[in-house]
Amino acid sequence: MTPRNLTPTRPPSAPGTPTALSxxxxxxxxxxxxxxxxxxxxxxxxxxxxxxxxxxxxxxxAVRCLTTLSSIDEGAATIDGIDVRQHPALVRERxxxxxxxxxxxxALTARQNLVLFARLSGLSKVRARSRAxxxxxxxxxxxxxxxxxxxxxxxxxxxxxxSAGLVLTPAMLFLDEPTxxxxxxxxxxxxxxxxxxxxxxxxxLLTTQYLDExxxxxxxxxxxxxxxxxxxxSPSELKRRLGGDRVDAVIADAALLAQAADVIGRVAAAxxxxxxxxxxxxxxxxxxxxxxxxxxxELDLAGIAIDDLALRRPTxxxxxxxxxxxxxxxxxxxxxxxxxxx
Amino acid sequence: xxxxxxxxxxxxTRDRRPNAVREGWLIAGRDVLHWVxxxxxxxxxxxxxxxxxxxxxxxxxxxxxxxxxGDYIAFLLPGMxxxxxxxxxxxxxxxxxxxxxxxxxxxxRSLPLSSASVAxxxxxxxxxxxxxxxxxxxxGGLLIGWRPxxxxxxxxxxxxxxxxxxxxxxxxxxxxxxxxxxxxxxxxVQVLVWPIGFLSTVFVSAETMPGWLGTVAEWNxxxxxxxxxxxxxGNPTGATSGWLAENAVLAASVWPLVITLVFLxxxxxxxxxxxx
Numbered sequence: 001m002t003p004r005n006l007t008p009t010r011p012p013s014a015p016g017t018p019t020a021l022s023x024x025x026x027x028x029x030x031x032x033x034x035x036x037x038x039x040x041x042x043x044x045x046x047x048x049x050x051x052x053x054x055x056x057x058x059x060x061x062a063v064r065c066l067t068t069l070s071s072i073d074e075g076a077a078t079i080d081g082i083d084v085r086q087h088p089a090l091v092r093e094r095x096x097x098x099x100x101x102x103x104x105x106x107a108l109t110a111r112q113n114l115v116l117f118a119r120l121s122g123l124s125k126v127r128a129r130s131r132a133x134x135x136x137x138x139x140x141x142x143x144x145x146x147x148x149x150x151x152x153x154x155x156x157x158x159x160x161x162x163s164a165g166l167v168l169t170p171a172m173l174f175l176d177e178p179t180x181x182x183x184x185x186x187x188x189x190x191x192x193x194x195x196x197x198x199x200x201x202x203x204x205l206l207t208t209q210y211l212d213e214x215x216x217x218x219x220x221x222x223x224x225x226x227x228x229x230x231x232x233x234s235p236s237e238l239k240r241r242l243g244g245d246r247v248d249a250v251i252a253d254a255a256l257l258a259q260a261a262d263v264i265g266r267v268a269a270a271x272x273x274x275x276x277x278x279x280x281x282x283x284x285x286x287x288x289x290x291x292x293x294x295x296x297x298e299l300d301l302a303g304i305a306i307d308d309l310a311l312r313r314p315t316x317x318x319x320x321x322x323x324x325x326x327x328x329x330x331x332x333x334x335x336x337x338x339x340x341x342x
Numbered sequence: 343x344x345x346x347x348x349x350x351x352x353x354x355t356r357d358r359r360p361n362a363v364r365e366g367w368l369i370a371g372r373d374v375l376h377w378v379x380x381x382x383x384x385x386x387x388x389x390x391x392x393x394x395x396x397x398x399x400x401x402x403x404x405x406x407x408x409x410x411x412g413d414y415i416a417f418l419l420p421g422m423x424x425x426x427x428x429x430x431x432x433x434x435x436x437x438x439x440x441x442x443x444x445x446x447x448x449x450x451r452s453l454p455l456s457s458a459s460v461a462x463x464x465x466x467x468x469x470x471x472x473x474x475x476x477x478x479x480x481x482g483g484l485l486i487g488w489r490p491x492x493x494x495x496x497x498x499x500x501x502x503x504x505x506x507x508x509x510x511x512x513x514x515x516x517x518x519x520x521x522x523x524x525x526x527x528x529x530x531v532q533v534l535v536w537p538i539g540f541l542s543t544v545f546v547s548a549e550t551m552p553g554w555l556g557t558v559a560e561w562n563x564x565x566x567x568x569x570x571x572x573x574x575x576g577n578p579t580g581a582t583s584g585w586l587a588e589n590a591v592l593a594a595s596v597w598p599l600v601i602t603l604v605f606l607x608x609x610x611x612x613x614x615x616x617x618x
Contacts, residue, residue, distance in 0.1 A: 030618075045355060067452055068452070068617075069448055069451055069452060069617065070450075070617055070618065071617045071618065089360070089454060092453060092454040092455075093356075093454040095452065096452075097448075097449075097452040099442065099445055099449075101445035101446075101448055102445070102447035103444065103448060104449075105381055105445075105446060106444075107375075107376050107379055108372070108375055108376075108379065109379075112375055116368060116371075116372055117449070117453065119368050120365055120368055120369070120450070120453050120455060120459075121355060121356060121357060121453055121454065122356030122357060122358045122359070122360070122454065123357055123358075124357040124358065127357060143609060148379065164449070218616035275561060342561075
């Protein structure tokens with residue numbers, strides 16, 4: 001299920017524009033709360049940029065301000081070289097927006113939705129129809145084209161939602177948490193769609209709460225917290241700063257925790273942390289899945305039984321811990337009660 | 343996963359410049375699609391008006407005398423027409439609030455549309471649905487013996503005044519729908535429309551009410567339109583004396599103008615306020 005054979009309605013971007021999007025020092029107040037507090041962002045043309053952050057970091061506010069849905073209090077922003085504050089109407093001609101909500105008309109069919117949005121974007125009746133057919137086919141919705149959207153699954157709605165943002169091939173596509181609430185299959189479909197949209201020349205800004213999603217899709221990632229970008233880089237740069245994957249080992253016998261931490265720490269050649277409440281030992285490993293076998297073998301030789309063993313990416317909280325030296329907004333209240341063990 | 347063959351087609355772009363009238367029609371066309379796809383809401387709305395008509399015409403009507411004489415059915419019908427325009431307020435408000443809540447309004451706002459298109463679309467769709475309600479009620483009225491007794495010019499003017507009131511209430515509805523989006527606000531308007539509708543000369547003449555209440559009813563914009571339409575259709579007005587009896591058409595022209603002058607800017611401000 002991939003968008004294919006999708007012909008852009010026009011060249012996605014005016015040639016000669018150096019950056020697709022540039023924002024400097026954006027500020028946005030909601031009452032006394034500061035939703036954006038000196039937000040800076042620079043996105044090169046034709047790339048996928050991930051905007052990563054916990055709930056309440058200001059991701060959606062940033063997208064609303066950049067897409068002209070909300071006014072900007074302070075700062076400057078351009079999209080495709082056009083000033084967002086001075087020429088919102090021109091900016092709207094060059095962007096596509098897929099918000100967090102399924103902004104399609106439930107009572108209409110998929111085709112009726114797309115034809116309506118295409119005609120409102122300025123296409124003639126004939127071209128709006130052929131564009132709708134094209135989008136429906138690209139997003140594998142042809143079979144459901146004439147059914148009411150109210151009967152669609154979450155993944156189908158999301159696909160329709162994304163295709164509605166592409167009626168005029170945008171220079172810049174904004175995807176605000178496009179996979180939130182989707183099952184793994186729906187997520188994979190959306191990921192593939194994003195890759196192909198970017199391959200066709202559209203620049204994509206994608207907000208997400210999931211590190212692996214940004215990792216999969218984005219060539220650069222900005223990490224956002226408290227209304228500003230706190231770190232930026234390619235996924236590998238950020239990962240290098242974060243260290244590698246983590247292995248979580250749940251030890252069957254709590255009495256053997258210290259001994260197990262010792263074994264695991266020695267195998268991984270890193271400090272292992274112990275959480276006595278969950279009998280979990282966590283260690284950073286450099287070589288991913290290859291680290292699992294020696295850990296299992298050494299624990300077995302030492303006669304230590306394990307209930308569970310898992311390899312995982314650093315969590316968003318760990319990202320924040322690393323990048324800012326403090327827990328992210330999502331988890332500010334509960335500091336992990338880990339003890340360091342050698 | 344299949345391979346992609348996405349190619350560029352340089353030079354292609356939009357076919358039409360932003361144009362509020364074209365976009366307004368397109369947005370109104372969405373309501374027409376709603377009526378076709380889910381006709382029950384529209385049908386029940388129309389049936390409700392006919393039910394009210396029959397209830398007042400036959401159930402209560404026998405007990406109501408029209409001051410100055412005349413048939414109650416002939417008195418009632420123009421009142422029902424005006425009341426239907428007032429009821430339209432609910433649908434405007436609900437439609438605006440629902441679209442804003444579901445993100446449809448944001449979708450429209452992210453498209454390169456003229457700023458007036460969304461309101462214009464609402465206006466066209468709601469005037470069309472109210473005109474349809476009016477047509478059905480007139481047909482029902484003709485079936486139970488209501489007859490306009492004047493010429494075509496007066497009849498056309500009566501219909502224009504009715505839709506003029508509906509047009510004014512559009513802006514009130516858009517303003518309320520954008521400003522108070524909670525489910526409670528819609529319910530509040532649905533409930534408040536009733537006393538406003540009844541505190542008028544729609545069902546009974548103001549002259550049968552206690553003095554102060556009669557004054558309130560006479561100054562109700564719905565009464566102005568009801569009385570003016572009665573006059574223009576040549577039906578009994580139930581108003582034998584007083585300022586409204588003398589100047590009904592003027593009042594029915596000025597009231598909607600006042601409502602529009604107040605609420606059109608407020609509605610526009612509420613729409614712009616979405617950018618906050």
